[in-house]
Amino acid sequence: MADGSAALRTVKTTCAYCGVGCGVAGAVGEGRSVLITGDAAHPANLGRLCSKGSALGATVGLEGRLLEPTINGKSANWHEATALVARRFKETIARHGPDSVAFYVSGQLLTEDYYVANKLMKGFIGSGNIDTNSRLCMASAVAAHKQAFGADLVPGCYEDLELADLVVFSGHNAAWTHPVLFRRMEQARARGQKHVVIDPRRTDTAEGADLHLAIAPQSDVRLWNGLLADLVRRGAIDRDYIASHVNGFEQVTAALVESDQSLSAVAADCGVAIEDLRTFYDLFAANARTVSLFSMGANQSAQGVAKGLAIINAHLATGRIGKPGACPFSITGQPNAMGGRETGGMANTLAGHMDFSPEDRDRVARFWGAPDTTRAPGLKAVEMFEAVRDGRIKAIWVMATNPAVSLPASGAVRDALAACPFVVVSDCVETDTTAFAHVKLPALAWGEKDGTVTNSERRISRQRALFPPPGQARADWKIMADVATAMGFDGFGWASNAAVFREWARLTAYENRDRFLSLAGLSALTPSAYGELLPVQWPIGVDGEGTPRLFVDGRFQTPDRRARMVPVLPKGPAELTSAAFPMSLNTGRIRDQWHTMTRTGLAPDLCRHAPEPYVEIHPEDAEALGLKDGALARVSTARAEAVAVAKVSDRQRRGSLFMPMHWTDAFAPSGRANALVEPRVDPTSGQPEFKHTPARVRPYRET
Numbered sequence: 207m208a209d210g211s212a213a214l215r216t217v218k219t220t221c222a223y224c225g226v227g228c229g230v231a232g233a234v235g236e237g238r239s240v241l242i243t244g245d246a247a248h249p250a251n252l253g254r255l256c257s258k259g260s261a262l263g264a265t266v267g268l269e270g271r272l273l274e275p276t277i278n279g280k281s282a283n284w285h286e287a288t289a290l291v292a293r294r295f296k297e298t299i300a301r302h303g304p305d306s307v308a309f310y311v312s313g314q315l316l317t318e319d320y321y322v323a324n325k326l327m328k329g330f331i332g333s334g335n336i337d338t339n340s341r342l343c344m345a346s347a348v349a350a351h352k353q354a355f356g357a358d359l360v361p362g363c364y365e366d367l368e369l370a371d372l373v374v375f376s377g378h379n380a381a382w383t384h385p386v387l388f389r390r391m392e393q394a395r396a397r398g399q400k401h402v403v404i405d406p407r408r409t410d411t412a413e414g415a416d417l418h419l420a421i422a423p424q425s426d427v428r429l430w431n432g433l434l435a436d437l438v439r440r441g442a443i444d445r446d447y448i449a450s451h452v453n454g455f456e457q458v459t460a461a462l463v464e465s466d467q468s469l470s471a472v473a474a475d476c477g478v479a480i481e482d483l484r485t486f487y488d489l490f491a492a493n494a495r496t497v498s499l500f501s502m503g504a505n506q507s508a509q510g511v512a513k514g515l516a517i518i519n520a521h522l523a524t525g526r527i528g529k530p531g532a533c534p535f536s537i538t539g540q541p542n543a544m545g546g547r548e549t550g551g552m553a554n555t556l557a558g559h560m561d562f563s564p565e566d567r568d569r570v571a572r573f574w575g576a577p578d579t580t581r582a583p584g585l586k587a588v589e590m591f592e593a594v595r596d597g598r599i600k601a602i603w604v605m606a607t608n609p610a611v612s613l614p615a616s617g618a619v620r621d622a623l624a625a626c627p628f629v630v631v632s633d634c635v636e637t638d639t640t641a642f643a644h645v646k647l648p649a650l651a652w653g654e655k656d657g658t659v660t661n662s663e664r665r666i667s668r669q670r671a672l673f674p675p676p677g678q679a680r681a682d683w684k685i686m687a688d689v690a691t692a693m694g695f696d697g698f699g700w701a702s703n704a705a706v707f708r709e710w711a712r713l714t715a716y717e718n719r720d721r722f723l724s725l726a727g728l729s730a731l732t733p734s735a736y737g738e739l740l741p742v743q744w745p746i747g748v749d750g751e752g753t754p755r756l757f758v759d760g761r762f763q764t765p766d767r768r769a770r771m772v773p774v775l776p777k778g779p780a781e782l783t784s785a786a787f788p789m790s791l792n793t794g795r796i797r798d799q800w801h802t803m804t805r806t807g808l809a810p811d812l813c814r815h816a817p818e819p820y821v822e823i824h825p826e827d828a829e830a831l832g833l834k835d836g837a838l839a840r841v842s843t844a845r846a847e848a849v850a851v852a853k854v855s856d857r858q859r860r861g862s863l864f865m866p867m868h869w870t871d872a873f874a875p876s877g878r879a880n881a882l883v884e885p886r887v888d889p890t891s892g893q894p895e896f897k898h899t900p901a902r903v904r905p906y907r908e909t
């Protein structure tokens with residue numbers, strides 16, 4: 207142990223922070239001390255951990271924890287709190303209908319938690335109003351997958367990242383956001399793997415890449431469409447694959463001729479040198495083993511779905527999918543964003559990747575014994591809080607997330623919560639959002655929770671408890687199940703998390719569904735087998751074997767089993783810059799912080815990387831504005847103003863600003879970046895445009 211004491215036992219679990227889903231070994235000592243190392247047997251990380259994962263042991267103290275239920279700020283017991291939540295939700299539904307209530311949940315929830323939340327809201331309350339903060343990180347990729355593949359399916363696996371000869375990072379700063387995966391790819395470079403980074407910023411990922419295309423903000427679709435046109439010109443498409451497995455190629459290529467696809471025109475529109483563009487297109491044409499990673503830089507846009515589709519089109523046209531080292535690959539942000547997608551934690555899916563077709567809806571309703579199961583999707587995250595603000599939603603339950611900081615226009619979210627007649631927050635810690643709660647419910651934290659999560663390569667891993675529950679904290683699934691029972695609903699009386707998981711796994715295979723998402727081989731797990739479950743990738747056959755790679759046989763989840771290429775045209779950002787707000791503000795993550803710092807903010811080592819809110823700006827812009835490196839700056843948008851330290855860097859494009867989104871009231875209330883962002887979203891995915899908000903910046907004290 208770090209403190210010299212002996213470990214009492216070692217528990218294998220999964221990291222709490224990102225979609226890589228690294229295996230962690232926790233050597234537990236006295237009290238809540240734990241020595242964290244990487245689990246060498248876990249296929250996601252093979253023993254490696256990044257700075258955040260390595261610091262998990264520094265964040266498991268009880269400082270700031272919610273340890274008892276409260277009602278209007280006063281201590282309550284579980285019976286009182288559960289009864290009140292059940293009564294207020296029932297009364298609201300009886301008076302205003304099921305769509306007058308909502309759940310806003312989180313990629314921190316375990317799959318078992320997600321399953322229960324979705325069953326309660328969609329199945330028994332009868333509303334689609336459950337959405338997740340994962341809406342903010344990958345909803346555009348989900349929508350692109352559904353259009354192209356017929357379902358939200360991630361084709362590849364991490365091994366593909368090592369097998370690829372070319373990796374394209376599209377809006378993905380893997381070196382900071384998915385460091386362990388990045389290290390795996392850095393090792394592959396030793397045998398000649400090439401890296402191309404498409405990002406307006408010169409990130410750490412771009413810094414060492416073979417090619418960095420510092421494209422103009424929001425020109426991604428133009429760049430990828432230009433690539434497809436170039437591949438057609440070269441004859442570098444796979445006509446046999448298209449003939450056998452793909453629809454829509456002619457429609458897509460017909461749409462391309464509507465604009466000038468010459469290298470010079472594309473390079474000019476994307477703001478890159480023609481030689482660099484040619485280099486990228488040459489590399490893509492020459493390397494059959496290409497993986498195109500895309501993440502929040504692509505997804506967090508008013509045209510995020512189009513970006514995903516443009517990337518997928520290039521892969522379908524070249525048959526680079528379902529093969530070793532070749533696929534488009536969306537990487538998720540949170541540890542269980544995938545689990546939420548699977549169980550229906552998003553407002554526009556039902557459960558088990560089923561939609562709202564009458565057939566799917568009736569199948570789920572039969573399985574649950576829930577005749578009131580909703581027939582329609584609910585409100586997505588941004589719409590949900592707008593509905594809270596205008597009074598359509600009168601009771602909301604926020605679980606394990608902090609929308610008062612993380613959502614766009616977070617000031618308006620605070621106004622909405624303040625005006626809402628009934629707000630419940632279940633979380634492990636006090637947050638900016640708990641300040642608005644009428645009822646606070648103490649949930650288990652990482653290190654106490656026990657259940658499953660799914661990482662970006664569809665791999666299900668166990669999170670296991672290192673410590674006993676502190677105070678009166680309870681598992682999220684149990685909190686919800688008790689409220690459901692108190693509301694008078696049957697079907698929520700599970701004896702354990704293993705029983706919840708078994709029911710979920712049975713649903714995925716119910717009535718012989720011909721779908722990829724099947725956990726058939728896990729639907730009869732005994733409690734001890736569930737406890738010992740080894741990491742496995744779905745789909746999982748009845749023999750328990752997982753599946754590393756999808757679409758190997760060229761069959762997709764569409765009715766005719768053929769993938770679809772979808773025409774997409776480049777569009778500008780939802781809102782243009784102006785004389786008043788002449789710069790483009792991009793908000794995002796930094797290497798050593800997670801979400802709104804509720805946990806990583808407790809680790810001194812992690813706070814050293816960037817101790818205060820900053821705004822990154824190009825040196826020429828800084829000079830023109832009289833801003834010095836390290837000086838305080840005011841960043842303003844039409845929505846709000848924030849104060850941050852100017853970081854002058856030629857990593858930033860001229861005319862662009864970058865601000866990290868992590869800081870909260872507890873750390874730097876005037877530095878909340880997402881308070882500046884307008885709640886504009888992709889019309890299909892509902893994902894907010896965090897990557898572009900017209901803004902201006904000036905010295906804190908202008909002379």
Ligand code: SF4
Binds near residue numbers: 251257258383386387
């Ligand atoms: Fe945790 Fe992600 Fe780091 Fe792995 S890469 S240790 S999952 S934060």
